[in-house]
Amino acid sequence: MTAAALISRWTGPARRRGLLNDALLFAPIVLALSVLAWRLAGLPVGAAVLAVGVLVGLIVAWRRAARFDRPWLVGKLDGSRRDMEDSSELLFADPGTLGDLQTLQRQRLFDRLETGSPDALAADWRRRPIIAAWAVALVVIAGALLWPRGEDRPVVLSPAAESLPAVAGVPRLVGQNLRIIPPAYTGLPMRDEPRLDVRAPQGSRLEWTLRFEPEATVPALVTLGGAKMALRRSGDVWVASRVLDASFLYRVDAAAGRGPVPPLHRVDAIPDAPPSIRVVSPTESLSHVTEGQRTWTPVFAVTDDYGVAANARLRITLAMGEGENITFTEREIALTGSGSARDRRFSQRLDFAALGFGPGGDLVVQLIARDNRSPGPQEVRGPSLILRWPSANQAEGSGLEGMVTTTLPAYFRSQRQIIIDAEALVARQGRLSADDYSQRSFVIGGDQALLRARYSQFLGGETEGEPQLPTSEAGAQHTDDDGHDHGPRQAAPTFGVVEDVLAEFGHPHDDSPAASLDPETRELLRQAVDEMWQSEVQLKQGRPDLALPHANRALNFIKEVQRATRIFLQRVGPKLPPIDPTRRMTGEREGIASRRLPLAPVEAGDGPVAAAWRALGQGPEAVRGPVVLDALERWIGANGDRLPDALALSGAVDAVRRDPDCASCRQRLRALLWTAMERPTGDLVRRRPADDAGARYLGALEGGG
Amino acid sequence: MTPKLILAVVLTCGVLAAWVRLILWSRSAAREARGAPWRVAVLLALQPVCAALLFFCLFPPGVRLASGALTIATAGAPASATGARVITLPEAPAIAGAEPAPDLGTALRRHPDTRRITVLGRGLTARDRDAAKGIAIDFEPAPLPRGLAALNGPQRVAPGARFEIGGGLSRLSGATVDLIDPAGRVTDTQKADADGRFILSGTTRSAGLTTFVVRVRSGGRVVEQADVPVQVDDGAAPRLLIMAGAPGPEVKYLRRWATDAGFAVTVRTTAGGGVEIGDAPVAVNSGTLRGFDAAIIDDRSWAGLGAGRAEVLAAVRGGMGLVLRSGGVPEDGAPAQWRSLGFTVSGSGEPVAIALPAATDADIARTRRGIPAPDASSDLDIDEEFLPEIRRLAATPGGDGAVPVVRDAGGATLAAWRALGRGRVAVFTGIDSFGLTLTGRNDLYGDWWGTMLSTVARPAAGAALAFAGPAWVGDRVALCGLATDARVEKPDGTLTTVRVGPGAGRCAGFWPTASGWHLLRTTSAGAGEQVWPFYVQPADRLAGVRAARDRDATLMLRNAGPARSDAAVRSPEVPGSPWPWFFAWLAAAGGLWWFERSGLGRLTARP
Structure with missing residues (x-):
């Protein structure tokens, strides 16, 4: 073994x-x-x-x-x-x-x-x-x-509330129950309604349980349109069921047309609302890449009445390139939401390197979310969010946005150049003759004067004084406080010409550029100009070493200005050439002749509604007896989608037709008709002619009396 | 021959006959029977005395009474009222010791010596005001009840038009006033200002009679609720002439709006060089202009009209309406043209933005719109918050007799009109109002142009019913301006004939018995049957408005009554009581009878 x-x-x-x-x-x-x-x-x-x-x-x-x-x-x-x-x-x-x-x-x-x-x-x-x-x-x-399941729960009948007179031998409704079984995806519990007028989610199953006394033979549920739902006998009660796909009005016809007409009941289908997408961050639809940013995390909140599907898609569109050479790439990634079913959050960290996103590109994301409707979930697309990465060599905006100019850095470099020149001069002091030294210092002082003048221009020339500067357009008709300045018309050909776009392309006559400066900037600029003035004085006196502290302080002030703000220039509209009247109508005029332009009015009107409304009222066209409502009913059938509540209107029409003497029914129908009328446009109430005395009075007024 | 005179003659004859008989008898009678001469003299003397007393017994002489005062308690009088003699009118509260009277006239008849009444409470009603004329009235009005003190609805409104309801509240601060449309939806909500005044606006639909409801809420409770009748009237569509100096969007959309509204529109747009675009050309002369009810002319074509301008102005004097608008080019000189029409113009004349009303609450906006047109795309959902930039010339027309008719949300006048003969001329400072129609604000566009054309267009034929203010059940309604007797159709359909009384106003009185719309029907040979609706409020509604009306009318009576001094007023003469005279006559006649029968003065005793 x-x-x-x-x-x-x-x-x-x-x-x-x-x-x-x-x-x-x-x-x-x-x-x-x-x-x-x-x-x-x-x-x-x-x-x-x-x-x-x-x-x-x-x-x-x-x-x-x-x-x-x-x-x-x-x-x-x-x-x-x-x-x-x-x-x-x-x-x-x-x-x-x-x-x-x-x-x-x-x-x-x-x-x-x-x-x-x-x-x-x-x-x-x-x-x-x-x-x-x-x-x-x-x-x-x-x-x-x-464990008792909902659908097996015994039905408890409530007393009927049809308020119908009892007629011997004619069956009438005495007990009623309407069971509503909402679709499973809604997660709503089954419920029993003691009333026959209910609101229920679309797609619910409705189960009526009705009892009649004396026992009915062929009861039916009759919708307002005339369709019948047969009732099935089950013991001593009658049952019927139906899936709620659209709102409807119906009545319980217990006696197959014998006896009084029972009132209408209304079942409203509450449609499943599509989910709504809200952007949590960023707050703006267009955002810009900040310095050093490597990732971007848009966050969306999606809400729905019953539930948001846990998975959503994020569509990412990447536009890269400049000018006409732009390439688009599009991809979708799946996201999983967090939070409760009715309010989910979706967020995704987008890595620029992984996406291939770089300067000069646009990154557009859009969330596509679904709800949990079954069958056929509803899909919605959220707003597009754009992340822009401005390219280094692309000007800030274009077209009208281009009115923002960055002229200050050019000036700022010039001030630095003056300092460099002055420092170099001071360093070479020993090797230069005294005359040469002071001569070179004077030249730098001239540059400093020009620069100071340029900055003075932003202050409306108010810091200008002696000596007379070339930027000041001397003229008898102009004074410093005439409300504007006149810009440097000629400027120095050697310095700052490139930056002088304002004078070259703009037309600064109307408003001083100073008008667009805020007070702090003005004050900083004024201090800078003061320091430049001191620096200029020292330079022109051949003392660049004494000028340097002032020049440096001026530079610091200008740096502050640059940090503080950008200078916004006044927007200047296009100046069109004047029209030359003598050239009008002098060209080829063949084929140009007077023309008729026929125009047909738009057909409008709510004839049957307005007619019924007047007939139900108290005016000259009021009808006190039964009102003919057939035309109105046809109109409601044809225009139901324009009406806020066509069902209620149909019900009110039915009520008036059933009981033409019911004043409250007529009033209710009239009130509903008000909501079903168009608002006519352009009708006038013409005034009445003046009577004899009025005409005499008006005539006397005109006569100058 | 008055009864008084007849009686005097009969009595005089009787006295003379008695004298003759006495004298004859004394001559013929025996001396014994005759008695002493003084006896005959007494008998003779007593005859006229008896006759005179009988006369005064039957016609007692008037008495001049000392001036008296009455205290009249009306609705709202304090229950503790005291005074000379307190009379309570039916609407007054019960006052201990006061004398009730069905009306003031009865009270004055009961107290004929009344020369001055002191009115307590809220004032005399229409029933008593005629009786109070000629009597000095002291009246310190009681405060109005809490709630609405004034409510002014629109007279007639065009179908689809926007209308305003103004009103005032008394003794309520910080109240909220809602306007509820005929469908029961709140269509406007305003807070009353510090003085309690408010203005609500709503929109109408098709022509017909309807009522809106004004509801006053304070502190979460409804203080008062009242119906406001609104008569939506389908007027005759005007014939409109539009002239433009150049084609442009403004004239295009104006033509579209007017055509859709059913006007008979004739457009004449000049394109230069004698080229005209639009409808069949019309000459501008008095004959053709008589066929138009209103003309909208822009500044360029107005300048190019030349001699036609005089023709247009002549037509305006004949009743036509004229709206001058600007094409937006300041060089075309619109302000100068307005000045030449009698307006003063202030402002720079440069184009500036119009302040448009802020978007209303979505629910309220829904009640103001009708249902969408059949061809309107269902997904046309213009953002309510979007406001287009519409401009106007910064030139405000004004001056003597100029009435602003359209204002923007900032209060700037967009259009003003003034009378010119029997017609009216208006100027419109907006230059690109068409932008409203392109941005879903057709309602505002229609409001502006509809208001302007309603104001200036040639009057439509027909007379107006002079019916002032609210009427109440049980309160007399004066219907004026009637040519002949008319019939009033009550809400239940029964007819009542009202008679036109004497007087220049040609008024008829009517006492409503039911609330609701009443129809006044008149039949005239020329115009056939005409129907004028008027609304009667239930007796218990608008108590504050009614009280304010009574108070104001009573205050007017107080002021209208002459401030007569006591010396200037002759106290009224009233018939005296006959009873003293009767007893005097009885005593005299009895004494006479006794004297004649007695032996007094007789020479011998009777056997």
């Missing part, structure tokens, strides 16, 4: 017992879970849970069966049988490797082994856990199966 056969024979019963134990313990758990899943989530889920449970059970059983191996058997034999004398290991040892004593012992063991049975090694039944598990599982299963 080989060792394997020996093990197999002696572990077999124990393995079978172990498997049975496990199965008996695990089966109730799986069964209970499956039944629970079936009841809570439907049959497919229950079956899936069962399948998964069985699979898991098999795997666990297989793994647990593997524990019955040789060491287990040796340990079990040694532990349970005294006659094995703690040497059952010898049973499985290779006889060739054993000594005599061991062989003898092994033989003895083999002989003794057969005195026992392998069944003795099997573990006991695990009675208590098994019984407990089955008990619990049975309770759970019974609970799940017997």
Whole structure:
């Protein structure tokens, strides 16, 4: 007998017992879970849970069966049988490797082994856990199966409220209930309505349970359009059901047309609203890449009345390139939302490098979200968000936005140039003659004067004084306080010409550029100009070393100005050349002649509505008896989509037709007709002619009296 | 011959006959029987005395009474009122010790010596005001009840037009006033200002009679609610002449608007060089202009009219309406043209933006719109908050007799009119109002142009019913301007004939018994049957307005009554009581009888 056969024979019963134990313990758990899943989530889920449970059970059983191996058997034999004398290991040892004593012992063991049975090694039944598990599982299963389901809840009839007179022998409604079972995806519970007028989510199943007295023979639910829903007898009540796909009006016709006409009831279908997407961040639809930004994380909030699908898509459009060489790439990535089903948040961190987004490009993202409507989820697209990465060499905006100019940096560099020049001059002081030194200093001083004049221009020339500067257009008719300045008409040909776009292309005569400066900037500029003036004085006196502190302070002020603000120049409209009247109508005029332009008025009017409205009122066209409403009814049928509430109007028409003397019904219909009328345009109320005295008075006024 | 004279003659004859008989008898009778001469003289003397007493018994002489005062308690009088003699009129609260009277006239007849009345409470009603004329009145009005004190609705409104309702509240601060449309929706909500005044606006639909409701709320409670009658009148569409010096969007959309509104529109647009675009050309002369009710002419074509200008102005004097608008080019000189028509013009004349009204609440805006037109695309959802930039010339027309007719949300005058003969001429300072129609604000566009044309267009034939103010059930309504007797159709359809009384106003009185719309129907040979609706409020509604009306009318009576001094007033003469005279006559006649039968003065005793 080989060792394997020996093990197999002696572990077999124990393995079978172990498997049975496990199965008996695990089966109730799986069964209970499956039944629970079936009841809570439907049959497919229950079956899936069962399948998964069985699979898991098999795997666990297989793994647990593997524990019955040789060491287990040796340990079990040694532990349970005294006659094995703690040497059952010898049973499985290779006889060739054993000594005599061991062989003898092994033989003895083999002989003794057969005195026992392998069944003795099997573990006991695990009675208590098994019984407990089955008990619990049975309770759970019974609970799940017997727990009252909504749709099985008994119907409790409410008294009818048709307010109809009782006629002997004619059936009439005495008990009613309307059960509303909303579509599963809404997650709304079933509900019982004691009234027959309800509002329910679109797609709900409606179940009427009605009782008539005396017993009806052929009752029906009749919609206003004339369609009938048959009622089915069920014991002493009548039932009907229907899926609510659109709002409708109906009445319970208990007696098939005999007896009084019952009132109308209204069932409103509440359509599932599409989800709405709100952008949480960024707050602007167009944002710009900031310095050092590497990623962008737009955040969207999506709300819906019943639930937002957990997955949405983010459409990313990337526009790269400049001018006519722009390439678009478009991709969609899936997002998973967080938060409750009705209010989910979607966000995605977009890495510029991964997307290939770079300077000069536009990154446009749009969220596409769905709700959980079934069938046919509603999909909406959110607003597009643009992230713009301005290219380095692209001017700030173009066209009209281009009125923002950055003229100050040019000036600012010039002031720095003056400082550099002055410092160089000071450094070379020893090597230059005194005359040469002061001559060069004077030249720099001239540059400083020009620069100062340029800055003075922004201040309306108010800091100008002696000496007369070339930027000041001297003229007898102009003074410094005449409300404007006149800009540097000629300027110095050597300096600042390139930057002088204002004078070259603009027309600064109307408003001083200073008018567009805020007070702080003005003050800073004034201080800068003061310092320049000091610097200029020192330079022209041949003392560049004394000028340098002033020049540096001026530079600092200009830096502050540059940091503080940009200078906005006045927008200048195009100046068209004047019209030359003598050239008018002098060209080719063939084919140009007077023409008729016929114009047909738009057909408008709400004839039947207005006619019915007047007929129901108290005016000259009022009709006190029954009003003919057929034309109105046809009009409502044809124009229902234009009306705010066509159903209510139809109901009111029906009420008036049923009872022409009902004053409140007429009033209600008239009120509803007001909401169903167009608002005519352009009608006039003409005044009445003046009477004789009035005409005489007006004539006297005209006569100058 | 009055009864008095007849009686005097009969009595005189009787006295003379008695004298003759006495004298004859005394001559013929024996001296014994005759008695002493003084006895005859007494008998003779007593005859005229008896006759005179009998006369005065039957016609007692008037008595001049000392001047008296009455205290009249009307609605709202304090229950603790005291005074000379307190009379309570039916609407007054119960006052202990006061004398009730059905009306003031009765009270004055009961107290003929009354020369001055003191009115307590809110004032005399229409019933009593005629009786109070000629009597000095002291009146310190009681405060008006809390709620509406004035409510002025529109007279007639065009179909689809916007209208305004003004009113005032008394003893309510911080109240909110809602206007509820006939469908029961709130169509306007305003807070009353510090003085309690408010202006609400609404829009109408098709022609017909309807009522809006004004609801006053304060502190979360409804204080008062009242119906406002609105008569929507479908007037005759005018014939309109539009002249433009150049083609442009303004004239295009004006023509479109007027054509859709059903006007008979003739457009004459000059394109230069004698080329005209539009409808069949019309000559501008008095004959053709008589066929138009209004003309809209821009500044360039007005300048190019030349001699035609005089023809147009002559037509305006004959009743035509004229609207001068500007093409927006200041060089065309619109302000100068306006000045030549009698307006003063202030402002620079440069184009500036018009302040448009801010968007209203979406729910309220929905109640002001009608249903969409059949061809309007259903997804046309113009953002209510979007306001187009519409400009006007910064030139405000004004001057003597100029009436602003259209103002923008900032209060600047967009259009003003003044009378010229029997016609009217208006100027419009807007230059690109067409932008409103392109941005979904057709309502504002129609409001502006409709208001202007309503104001200036040639009057439509027909007379107006002079019917002032609200009327109440049980309150006399004066219907004036009637040519003949007329019939009033009550809300239940029954007819009542009203008679035109004497007087220049040609008024008829009517006492309504039911609330609601009443129809006054007149039949005349020329115009056939004409129908004028008027609305009667329930007796218990608008109590504050009614009280204010009574108060004001009573105050007017107080002022209208001459401030007569006691000396200047002759106290009234009233018939005296006959009873003293009767007893005097009885005593005299009895004495005479006794004297004649007695032996007094007889010479011998009777046997």
